[in-house]
Amino acid sequence: MESWLTKVGAVGLSDLELTDFPVTGRGVKTLRRFKQGEMILTIPSDVLWSVEHAYSDPNLGPALRSVMPPLSVEDILATYILFVRSRESGYDGLRTHVSALPGIYSSSIFFSEGELEVCAGTSLYTVTKQLEQRIKDDYRQLAVRLFAQHPDLFPLQKFTIEDVRLLRRATDPYKWALCTVWSRSMDFTLPDGSSIRLLAPFADMLNHSSEVKQCHAYDVKSGDLSVFAGKDYEIGDQVYIYYGPIPNNRLLRLYGFVIPDNPNDSYDLVLTTHPMAPFYEQKQKLWVSAGLDSTTTVALTLTDPLPKNILRYLRIQRADVSGLAAITLQQIDGTDEKISDSNEMEILRFLEESISSLLNCFATPLERLEKQLAEGVYPVGGNAWAAAHVSVGEQRVLRLARAKARNLLAAVESGSGSRSPSAPARCANCDKGSVPLMLCGRCKSVMYCGRTCQVAHFKQHKAACRGTAQ
Numbered sequence: 001m002e003s004w005l006t007k008v009g010a011v012g013l014s015d016l017e018l019t020d021f022p023v024t025g026r027g028v029k030t031l032r033r034f035k036q037g038e039m040i041l042t043i044p045s046d047v048l049w050s051v052e053h054a055y056s057d058p059n060l061g062p063a064l065r066s067v068m069p070p071l072s073v074e075d076i077l078a079t080y081i082l083f084v085r086s087r088e089s090g091y092d093g094l095r096t097h098v099s100a101l102p103g104i105y106s107s108s109i110f111f112s113e114g115e116l117e118v119c120a121g122t123s124l125y126t127v128t129k130q131l132e133q134r135i136k137d138d139y140r141q142l143a144v145r146l147f148a149q150h151p152d153l154f155p156l157q158k159f160t161i162e163d164v165r166l167l168r169r170a171t172d173p174y175k176w177a178l179c180t181v182w183s184r185s186m187d188f189t190l191p192d193g194s195s196i197r198l199l200a201p202f203a204d205m206l207n208h209s210s211e212v213k214q215c216h217a218y219d220v221k222s223g224d225l226s227v228f229a230g231k232d233y234e235i236g237d238q239v240y241i242y243y244g245p246i247p248n249n250r251l252l253r254l255y256g257f258v259i260p261d262n263p264n265d266s267y268d269l270v271l272t273t274h275p276m277a278p279f280y281e282q283k284q285k286l287w288v289s290a291g292l293d294s295t296t297t298v299a300l301t302l303t304d305p306l307p308k309n310i311l312r313y314l315r316i317q318r319a320d321v322s323g324l325a326a327i328t329l330q331q332i333d334g335t336d337e338k339i340s341d342s343n344e345m346e347i348l349r350f351l352e353e354s355i356s357s358l359l360n361c362f363a364t365p366l367e368r369l370e371k372q373l374a375e376g377v378y379p380v381g382g383n384a385w386a387a388a389h390v391s392v393g394e395q396r397v398l399r400l401a402r403a404k405a406r407n408l409l410a411a412v413e414s415g416s417g418s419r420s421p422s423a424p425a426r427c428a429n430c431d432k433g434s435v436p437l438m439l440c441g442r443c444k445s446v447m448y449c450g451r452t453c454q455v456a457h458f459k460q461h462k463a464a465c466r467g468t469a470q
């Protein structure tokens with residue numbers, strides 16, 4: 001692959017080498033020193049996998065162009081990769097790239113039932129289960145609309161999906177190609193606001209680190225992909241790029257790995273309202289003017305466990321006639337606050353209860369999982385270990401969200417910022433309520449029943465604490 005790339009104009013390959021590293025697996029090693037900001041690698045436009053190149057391929061292009069409405073970007077790229085992989089001649093350069101791709105992936109879609117059960121209760125668990133059906137449906141569409149129309153181009157055994165009972169087979173061609181796209185493609189926003197997704201041979205061997213920030217770029221004029229040094233590198237160092245601030249649930253689904261204590265962990269809370277609910281149409285309009293919708297997904301994060309949009313949504317959902325009028329006035333005035341104590345208490349109680357129910361659905365509670373991870377119950381780096389980290393991350397976020405809802409509720413109930421006896425604040429670590437509590441001195445947004453709990457909770461609280469501290 002490297003000699004082909006150099007021949008077609010790639011720059012920088014003589015200073016780099018593919019090597020196996022602990023933790024990240026195969027990656028790219030430097031053979032010389034690089035200063036931060038220096039260009040490391042350029043892969044020319046002609047050899048990038050993109051929708052445009054798939055459409056302009058003399059063999060594949062006409063078949064792809066005949067599909068109306070067009071296939072998704074994901075399916076076009078997956079088909080392009082499978083197509084090149086299926087060819088016995090031609091495409092010599094691209095085929096060297098395909099043969100350098102991993103044979104199997106460790107996305108959660110390949111987990112056994114037992115491995116996935118470790119993260120039961122998480123959004124990853126639900127999404128992975130839903131993906132099974134979505135992938136099957138997408139494949140059926142693709143088979144009918146494209147593969148069956150051109151059997152000469154797409155020999156079925158090389159473009160197949162296995163029987164649904166064998167869905168977790170990592171060798172399944174369609175799922176293998178999808179995982180190739182999920183874990184190796186790069187997305188860029190172009191100056192006109194549109195976006196482009198592409199795969200760059202060799203640049204797709206770079207692993208992720210949050211020690212570097214965005215250091216790969218797409219040049220709109222030339223169409224080339226370049227990688228810059230995100231930090232100073234010594235000879236022999238691994239070169240990284242930054243995949244983005246991705247939580248573990250997404251990392252495991254798309255890339256097949258997790259980052260322990262990932263500061264970007266999040267929980268996607270789906271808020272929805274039945275169309276038969278009172279004043280639904282009026283509420284729908286208010287949601288839209290607030291930039292929301294009747295079904296809205298809000299990401300709860302360690303730094304913002306209870307985003308404003310949740311309260312905005314629920315205030316509208318729970319409003320009576322006078323509440324709706326108050327919200328309308330607020331929207332005209334450009335203000336955004338509670339509409340009444342009773343509405344605010346109702347939504348905060350609802351939130352506290354809903355989050356508690358969500359937490360009760362996790363297969364293993366946070367403390368037990370943390371203990372199991374510390375004791376090495378799950379082999380480090382394995383699927384169950386990764387699933388456990390996803391569960392830990394989502395539970396930490398949900399606990400913070402619940403603590404915040406409780407504190408807000410206590411403040412509204414007391415009417416003066418102090419807590420009422422009917423809704424006491426609780427220790428963020430052990431959840432004890434009817435004991436004297438002390439505030440975290442730094443962020444002042446969580447409470448503890450004592451120093452022991454504060455110390456025990458520090459690991460999971462530190463990211464949120466940094467984010468909230470003034």
Ligand SMILES: C[S@@+](CC[C@H](N)C(=O)[O-])C[C@H]1O[C@@H](n2cnc3c(N)ncnc32)[C@H](O)[C@@H]1O
Nearest residue numbers: 023024025026183184204205206207208255257
């Ligand atoms: C773009 S590829 C990078 C090259 C890849 N290691 C290979 O051998 O082909 C992305 C994949 O690399 C692995 N990876 C990247 N960054 C990682 C990290 N920080 N920790 C563990 N695995 C990582 C994951 O398997 C991910 O799906």
